[in-house]
Amino acid sequence: MTPPAGSLLSAEALRKAYGPTLALDGAEFSIHPGEVVAVMGPSGSGKSTLLHCLAGIVTPDSGTITYNGRELSAMSDAQRSALRRSDFGFVFQFGQLVPELTCVENVALPLRLNGTPRKEAERTALTWMERLEVDDLRKKRPGEVSGGQGQRVAVARSLVTNPRVLFADEPTGALDSLNGERVMELLTDAARSTNAAVVLVTHEARVAAYSDREIVVRDGKSRDMERIV
Amino acid sequence: MSVRQWAADLMLGVRFAFTGGREGWTRAVLTAVGVGLGVALLLLTTAIPSALSVRHEREAARSDITFASDPMPKANDTLVIARLDDYFREDDLRGRALEPEGPRAPLPPGVDKFPAVGEMVVSPALKELLESDSGALLRERLPDRIVGTIAEDGLIGSAELAYYRGAEGLAEQISQGRVERIDRFGDPEPGEEDSDPVLLLLVLVVFVVLLMPVAVFIAAAVRFGGERRDRRLAALRLVGSDSRMTRRIAAGEALAGAVLGLVFGAAFFMVGRQLAGSAEVFRISVFPSYLNPSPLLALLVAVAVPAAAVLVTLFALRGVVIEPLGVVRAGRPARRRLWWRLILPLAGLAMLYPMIGNGRENGDFNQYLVTGGVVLLLVGVTALLPWVVESVVARLGSGGVAWQLAVRRLQLSSGTAARMVNGIAVAVAGAIALQMLFAGVDDDYTKSTGQDVSRAQMEAQLPSGVPMAPAAEKFRDTRGVRAVYAFSEGYLGDRARDPEHGTMITVGDCASLREVSELPSCTDGDVFAVHGAEWDTGEDMSKLAAPGRKLYSDPTYEGGPTKQAVPWTVPQGIKTAKARPGLVAGTDRGGFLITPGALPDTLGPTLDGHAYLKVDESVADVQDLVRNTAAAIDPLADTVTWAETERTDRFDAIRTGLFVGAACVLALIGASLLVSQLEQLRERKKLLSALVAFGTRRRTLSLSVLWQTAIPILLGLLLSMAVGLTLGTVLLKMTSTPVRVDWTGVLSMTGIGAAVVLVVTLCSLPPLLRLMRPEGLRTE
Amino acid sequence: MSIGHTLLGLLESGPRHGYDLKRAFDEKFGHDRPLHYGQVYSTMSRLLKNGLVVVDGIEAGGGPERKRYAITDEGITDVQRWLATPEKPEPYLQSTLYTKVVLALLTHRDAADILDTQRSEHLRSMRILTDRKRKGDLADQLICDHALFHLEADLRWLELTAARLDKLREAVTR
Known part of the structure; x- marks a missing residue:
């Protein structure tokens, strides 16, 4: 099979086992630039594993992942790390901000990992923090801000490198509905404005409602609801 | 508050130490291992004086020097003995030829039968050497048949090379000085070795220098996993205990770890005692049976260590408010003040100052003032270090990402970092001072043989x-x-x-x-x-x-x-x-x-x-x-x-003791550094995985771990050099010796400290890389 | 909810009398509202007229004569189409969805498919509402939120049912 025309990131027949547990069993995926795709499914169904495979964090046991015409599994670990630094952004549920760094330093971190000088990186970081309405937190440390604010900082950090694909794993999982919605609005607005694709892993329908379409993972198999209907 | 309530709270703490699930257990065992290592070292240190005196007694008991001016007549209870002391490679080789002259001739200690001509009895270490390939060269020199081994009471160390061989015709050689006729073994007037005040000073300082880091280490060990403990205490507050109760419960936990540590320590000591029997360090070996700490000192250790553990815990909790919903540091921790930290080392100097210039002639040093002064100076290092680390780290400029991560972490928790290296700093400061002292009095204790060894060696x-x-x-x-x-x-x-x-x-x-x-x-x-x-x-x-x-x-x-x-x-x-x-x-x-x-x-x-x-x-x-x-x-x-030169043996022994001790202490501290490093890494598993997800290089994170250890250690070494050089100068002035900095000594001690950092960092890399694997991101 | 489709579905497992059908319906779906036999009769007449069922035979017993109905191929297709079509997301949908799921289980169809399709439909509605909410004023937002929460409740039910399909299959096919 060839990836659907125009897709930025696609996966075919992914299989991944953790010991005796089969996390993915023939999963498929594809996403276009500027598209927001929700990955849904019950817990333990393999949603997160699918995201990790797509992001090149985890290597699948078999199957192909194509990003922008390049085969991910053919790349070395260092190449995939470099790709994650330059082309991908990440938001997780929690535990992602470095507690010792101030918020603006946290946001600037991906830029600095790419070699951007500190001053310039923090300037760019600040513009993103303004967009996510957290620029007043720049001198604070993650321990001193609320969960919603912290998650916005994390979103700002995920977008600071202008990624082509943004991976969000339960980005609102630790937030109340109002904060969760605000984070989702800001996240999807920002992604759309930069034409970034968003892979959004969630089990919450109201979060998934911010997507353009959804993919359901069950027992390691994925179902692309749009292609079926 | 009734005693019963107190006891109940303490017991609750003890229970928590052991029943807190896997985490609780790990914490208790870590603490116990730390305390245990400290206790073992303490016991070993308290046993060293007795070990040295046993060695001295054994040496005296087998002495065959008569000092008699008149030659002894031959009788049926006399023995002609020839001293054949020699070297094999770098090792001393104690040899005697024996020729009994009658049935009642005295047997040397540890030998139950005289070897006949062509036979010899040897120490176990010599026997092993002679039977090995590397001993073939020596076997040429000692071709006699081995008919037995010398028992422990005839030897002064497990690795001693010694033999008695049978001989005949020795009587004719008696006038030679190396051959004597004796009717008994043993120094007829075994006296205490005269203690030289300078030597005494050296020994005192060596003990203080070795024990100080142990104390610092025990203090650090009882704080292992403190953050997790705080969280548990917060949970206790939530279900209704008041803040005093939580403190007592914390004390109970520390007590449990310390008591378990005593047990571990006794076990470690027994193991170490056996190991000590098979090890030879700098030409000194001992038998396990020599290492018996005096009961009084052992009892003191058994009481002092748990008490110290509890006190340290309470001291550490002093600035902490444990609230039901979490632990709050009392306000923003006050900026560390310099003045009282400076008082300690200055007071130490003040105690040592009056003795400056006492030298060897003016006789003795006040032992209490010396010990007190040295202790205060070294404690001063541990008090100064957090301040230095905080002030320097706060001013550290920008750098790469790895540097930034490390510096920011240090800025946030400089106290922890400082505690980690306190032990090393104290050990190094003390060791530098001693190195200087040794090098300084080198001239006195090293006889120049004045040999020109170019024509004959x-x-x-x-x-x-x-x-x-x-x-x-x-x-x-x-x-x-x-x-x-x-x-x-x-x-x-x-x-x-x-x-x-x-x-x-x-x-x-x-x-x-x-x-x-x-x-x-x-x-x-x-x-x-x-x-x-x-x-x-x-x-x-x-x-x-x-x-x-x-x-x-x-x-x-x-x-x-x-x-x-x-x-x-x-x-x-x-x-x-x-x-x-x-x-x-x-x-x-x-x-x-x-x-x-x-x-x-x-x-x-x-x-x-x-x-x-x-x-x-x-x-x-x-x-x-x-x-x-x-x-x-x-x-x-x-x-x-x-x-060209040769050192007196006595001086060698002290120097040796210092190196052995410093090596042990540094190994111990290295172990504790590793433990806390690993604990810290485990706690940040999720963060590490997240950092890897967005493409952080392994190198970056490894480097940040290195910096995080290296920065405080570097500061610690600098400070300990300053303190060590000061202390060394004062000690030299006390002995009226010209002050000269022994830079090789300084460098070698700092080098040892740096090596420990490097080893710790290297050892924490494999777990770090393992924690950085993407599996850490899985939450389900 | 469509009684006709439900009765048709019940016939898929084999021909039945009208009273049998009523009893089966009541047992599986009519927990709080049993069918009136008249409803069965008129529905079956309509299905007969549309060619979705045929009369398989008439039994003349002691009482009134009883017709036995059997489903036709057209009937099966009709049930299939009904099951595959997601319901328009609206409040109080559960009874219809429940009927569909149970019928799918009874006729050995993939009940998870039904749930997935339905979820997709729900999400489509939620997307529209979310979009309207983002563009609208506070009043719009509140109104949309109300609808969204209801839809979300449905979706949660869908998820829960999906997670319990195996147990449900056991219960209804017993």
Whole structure:
């Protein structure tokens, strides 16, 4: 099979086992630039594993992942790390901000990992923090801000490198509905404005409602609801 | 508050320490291992004095020196013993030849039967060496059949190389000085070794320097996993305990760890005691049975350690408010103040100051002031370090991502970082001070042998009566020997008994004689008189060397044994020679130089043979090859290896003790550093995975771990250098020794400290890389 | 909810009398509202007229004569189409969805498919509402939120049912 025309990131027949547990069993995926795709499914169904495979964090046991015409599994670990630094952004549920760094330093971190000088990186970081309405937190440390604010900082950090694909794993999982919605609005607005694709892993329908379409993972198999209907 | 309530709270804490699930267990065991290591080291330290005294007693018990002026008559309870002490490679080799003269001859300690001629009993270590390949060279020197081993009470260390061999005909050699007749073993007047005040000072400081880091280490160990403990205490507050109760519960937890640590410590000590028996460090080995701490000190350790653990815990909780919903540091922690931290080291200096210049002459140092002063100075390091780390770290500028991560973490928790390296800093400061002290008093305790070792490096001394010429030939044939200068030496007096004047007589061929004097010309049959030798200062050679004058070789002295006193007449045609520095400087020769052709046969037995050897140091084991040859020529032959300086043994032992102790302490601290590093890494598992997800290089994170350890250690080393140099200067001034910084010592101690950091970082890399695997991101 | 489709579905497992059908319906779906036999009768007449069922035979017993109905191929297709079509997301949908799921289980169809399709439909509605909410004023937002929460409740039910399909299959096929 060839990836659907125009897709930025696609996966075919992914299989991944953790010991005796089969996390993915023939999963498929594809996403276009500027598209927001929700990955849904019950817990333990393999949603997160699918995201990790797509992001090149985890290597699948078999199957192909194509990003922008390049085969991910053919790349070395260092190449995939470099790709994650330059082309991908990440938001997780929690535990992602470095507690010792101030918020603006946290946001600037991906830029600095790419070699951007500190001053310039923090300037760019600040513009993103303004967009996510957290620029007043720049001198604070993650321990001193609320969960919603912290998650916005994390979103700002995920977008600071202008990624082509943004991976969000339960980005609102630790937030109340109002904060969760605000984070989702800001996240999807920002992604759309930069034409970034968003892979959004969630089990919450109201979060998934911010997507353009959804993919359901069950027992390691994925179902692309749009292609079926 | 009733006692019962107190006890209940403490017990609850104890329960928590052991029932907190896997985490609780890990924490309790970590604490216990830390405390246990500290306790073991404490016990070992308290056992060292007794170990040294047991060694001293054993040494005295097997002493065979009589100091008797009159020769003892042969009887059925006498023994003739010859000292054959030697070296094998770098190791001392204690050897004795035994010839019992009757059925009641005394047996040396640890030996139950005299070895017959051609047999020997050896120490277990020597037996093992002789049976191994590396001992083959020594086996040539000691070919006797091994018929038994020396028991523990005849040895002063498990690794000691010692033997007793059977011999005959020793009685004839008794006058030689190395051979004596005895009727008992043991020093008849075993006395305390005179303690030199400077040596005492050194020993005191060594103990303080070794024990301080142990204390710091125990203090750090009881704080392992403190954050997790705080969270549990918060949970307790939530279900209704008040803040005093939580403190008591925390104390109970610390107590549990400390008591378990005591048990561990006793076990570690027993293991360490056994291991100590199989280890030899810097030529000192001991038997496990030597290492018995005095009961009083052991009891003190058993009480003090748990008490200290509880106090440290309460002290650490002093600035912490435990609220039901979490732990709050009381406000923003006050900026660390400098003044009281400076008071400690300054007070230490003040205590040491009055003793400056006491030197060796003015006698003793006040032990309490010395100990107190040194302790205060070193505690001052631990108090200063957090302040230094905080102030410096707050000013650290920008750098790469790894640097930024490390610096920010240090800024947020500089106290933890400082505690981690406190132990190393104290050990290094103390060790630097001691190094300086040692190097400074080096001149006093290191005798310069003043040897010029360019012409000859070894000397073989042959007993009287051994013909020199064939012996010299054998040395020439020995591999690695480049030149042999053989002499027979003796002493001439102007009378057969109690001579008033006398001088030296040296027999050798022309080539050899030219090495020790300036000869106008020389052919075999010449006799020379050396004028102007320093050796003969006060003797009028022109009188003694008057031709026709009758002199006596090997004269008898009042109170001494009757010697041969063979007459010799100064020949006609005696030439004069000028002295020149001998083969090994400081032995310039005076007296008569005689070529072999001019030597009457009668004089031969009165002379001792000396062969000076120029050896090729690049030939492996050349010194042992020479020793083998010497032993083959005559068992009583002695060899000396000349070096430019030689240190007194006593000083060596202290230096050794310091190095052994510092090595142990640093290893211990390295272990604790590793433990806390690993704990910290485990707690940030999720963060590490997230960082990897967005493409952080492994190198970046590894480097940040390195920086995070290296920055505080570097600061600690700098500070400890300052303190160490200060303390060293003060100690040197106290002993009235010129102050000189022993930079190699400083560098080697800082190097050891740095090596520990490096090892700890390297050891924490594999877990770090494992934690960075993407599996850490899985939450389900 | 469509009684006709439900009765048709019940016939898929084999021909039945009208009373049998009523009893089966009541047992599986009519927990709180049993069918009136008249409803069965009129529905079956309509299905007969549309060719979705045929009369398989008439039994003349002691009482009134009883017709036995059997489903036709057209009938099966009709049930299939009904099951595959997601319901328009609206409040109080559960009874219809429940009927569909149970019928799918009874007729050995993939009930998870039905749930997935329905979820997709729900999400489509939620997307529209979310979009309207983002563009609208506070009043719009509140109104949309109300609808969204209801839809979310449905979706949660869908998820829960999906997670319990195996148990449900056991219960209804017993």
